[in-house]
Amino acid sequence: MIAFKWWEHVTTLKNLRVSLQGKLERLPLGTIQDKGTGALKKMFIDDIENVELLMAHALPEGIANIGAPIIVFIFMFLVDWKLSLLSLAALPLGIIAMGIMYKIGMGEMGNYYAAGKKMNNTIVEYINGMEVVKVFNRDGESYHRFEGDVKSYLTFTLKWYKACWPWMALYSSILPCVAMFTLPIGAYLVLNGFSTLPDFVLVLCMSFSIGPLFIKALGFGSTLPQINYKIKALEDMLDAPPLEQGEGDFAGKNHNVTFEEARFAYKDEEVLHGVSFEAHEGSLTALVGESGSGKSTLAKLLVHFYDVSGGAIKIGGQDIREMSLEALNREISYVAQEQFLFNTTLLENIRIGKLDASDEEVLAAAEKAQCGEFLARLEKGIYTMAGDGGKQLSGGERQRISLARTILKNAPIIVLDEATAFMDPENEEKMNEAIAELIQNKTVIVIAHRLQSIVNADQICVMENGNLAAAGVHENLLASCPAYQALWNAAEASVNWSVTMKKGGQTL
Numbered sequence: 001m002i003a004f005k006w007w008e009h010v011t012t013l014k015n016l017r018v019s020l021q022g023k024l025e026r027l028p029l030g031t032i033q034d035k036g037t038g039a040l041k042k043m044f045i046d047d048i049e050n051v052e053l054l055m056a057h058a059l060p061e062g063i064a065n066i067g068a069p070i071i072v073f074i075f076m077f078l079v080d081w082k083l084s085l086l087s088l089a090a091l092p093l094g095i096i097a098m099g100i101m102y103k104i105g106m107g108e109m110g111n112y113y114a115a116g117k118k119m120n121n122t123i124v125e126y127i128n129g130m131e132v133v134k135v136f137n138r139d140g141e142s143y144h145r146f147e148g149d150v151k152s153y154l155t156f157t158l159k160w161y162k163a164c165w166p167w168m169a170l171y172s173s174i175l176p177c178v179a180m181f182t183l184p185i186g187a188y189l190v191l192n193g194f195s196t197l198p199d200f201v202l203v204l205c206m207s208f209s210i211g212p213l214f215i216k217a218l219g220f221g222s223t224l225p226q227i228n229y230k231i232k233a234l235e236d237m238l239d240a241p242p243l244e245q246g247e248g249d250f251a252g253k254n255h256n257v258t259f260e261e262a263r264f265a266y267k268d269e270e271v272l273h274g275v276s277f278e279a280h281e282g283s284l285t286a287l288v289g290e291s292g293s294g295k296s297t298l299a300k301l302l303v304h305f306y307d308v309s310g311g312a313i314k315i316g317g318q319d320i321r322e323m324s325l326e327a328l329n330r331e332i333s334y335v336a337q338e339q340f341l342f343n344t345t346l347l348e349n350i351r352i353g354k355l356d357a358s359d360e361e362v363l364a365a366a367e368k369a370q371c372g373e374f375l376a377r378l379e380k381g382i383y384t385m386a387g388d389g390g391k392q393l394s395g396g397e398r399q400r401i402s403l404a405r406t407i408l409k410n411a412p413i414i415v416l417d418e419a420t421a422f423m424d425p426e427n428e429e430k431m432n433e434a435i436a437e438l439i440q441n442k443t444v445i446v447i448a449h450r451l452q453s454i455v456n457a458d459q460i461c462v463m464e465n466g467n468l469a470a471a472g473v474h475e476n477l478l479a480s481c482p483a484y485q486a487l488w489n490a491a492e493a494s495v496n497w498s499v500t501m502k503k504g505g506q507t508l
């Protein structure tokens with residue numbers, strides 16, 4: 001029996017977590033980022049545990065503790081209905097006190113949980129940002145923020161308890177007092193011949209067994225406001241509007257990617273103001289522009305991290321919102337600026353690109369992505385653990401692992417966001433060779449800061465403040481687009497500046 005219950009609870013927890021994780025996959029990235037890592041961890045681990053507490057303990061034990069008093073009461077009622085009703089007379093008072101506590105509890109709950117969420121997020125941020133904190137000597141400042149959030153959590157917790165405990169004390173005192181009315185009024189009834197002494201003693205004895213059970217059952221009452229709040233937060237998350245996506249498979253005519261008057265705002269401020277261009281199959285389109293001009297946002301919209309707020313993005317004529325995320329993912333490989341590696345072996349990290357790939361296929365992809373040289377240096381080679389978030393590898397090594405994933409996936413559309421940003425010149429050349437092989441006959445969209453690397457692109461789209469300033473090939477843009485001329489001049493100047501610095505004998 002115990003084993004069955006244990007299994008049942010674990011299954012419920014698992015189902016809840018799986019539903020939540022499934023939902024997370026379908027939410028716009030912004031909704032997830034707004035919640036914060038700490039708050040999400042709390043929701044996944046702590047809040048779901050609390051819901052389990054309600055189901056595993058509060059409901060069954062509560063029902064048992066209410067059922068027993070009801071049976072006793074029926075006996076009391078059969079013995080003497082007047083005396084038995086007297087033993088219940090305190091119940092309404094206790095329930096009123098409990099109702100008031102519940103109302104106050106729910107009122108304060110928002111602030112209490114907001115403080116908890118903030119504290120959790122600050123702790124996660126503090127740990128994730130440890131490097132910056134140390135480099136910039138911000139230990140004290142970060143600690144004060146952390147301390148401030150812990151204090152504020154304490155303040156809200158105390159405020160909440162202070163508001164609730166008098167009512168909690170009141171109902172806890174009233175509810176066991178089953179004899180409060182039975183004893184004096186019952187004695188009066190006996191003395192005046194309305195009840196007999198044996199019935200009075202019997203009802204009084206039985207009523208004493210009701211109180212502790214009631215208190216136990218209603219003890220869960222104090223946890224109900226908290227659990228109710230957590231269930232509501234879980235429901236809000238599960239009900240949050242998901243990304244617009246169809247059930248359908250990819251049904252595009254080809255792999256041309258078209259942005260049609262695409263608009264987007266992360267929050268209130270629009271960052272893309274109706275961008276239109278087409279990236280053709282079998283060609284390389286480069287997105288260039290000043291920092292913050294909207295290049296990465298275009299890439300993130302294409303891989304459907306967010307929904308466009310206006311216009312459309314199509315592949316082969318099919319709106320990406322008409323296909324499922326899985327179908328879209330099969331068509332696109334995205335190498336982002338920040339490469340995240342899971343804390344498993346490098347082999348498994350690469351295999352994410354194609355789950356049914358054999359070890360030999362993974363090794364071949366790693367070799368093509370120029371991982372061979374650094375894997376040879378690692379004691380366990382490709383079987384080395386990547387460390388939390390891939391922290392045991394350098395930026396360039398992480399990029400090469402990520403490129404190996406992309407090679408393995410071999411999708412028809414490739415989006416490379418600053419793919420060689422962390423590369424030293426020697427590795428960059430090798431990686432460019434790997435990229436050149438990877439992108440053959442594919443639709444390739446490259447986001448590049450260094451203009452020298454994309455002068456031969458089939459199409460260069462120049463982004464300026466969330467608008468497409470111009471699109472064309474290098475020579476044409478250089479002759480006709482002031483924004484591109486400015487970028488090119490700056491790129492040339494930075495090359496000259498680098499040469500001058502080297503001549504001056506300083507290390508770069």
Ligand SMILES: Nc1ncnc2c1ncn2[C@@H]1O[C@H](COP(=O)(O)OP(=O)(O)OP(=O)(O)O)[C@@H](O)[C@H]1O
Pocket residue numbers: 266267271289290291292293294295296297298
């Ligand atoms: N998660 C986010 N939340 C809110 N605003 C954002 C977010 N990410 C980007 N932005 C804003 O959107 C605008 C476009 O950013 P985006 O990252 O697309 O530019 P970018 O051209 O790729 O810049 P960079 O070359 O520096 O990577 C910027 O103003 C940026 O501040």
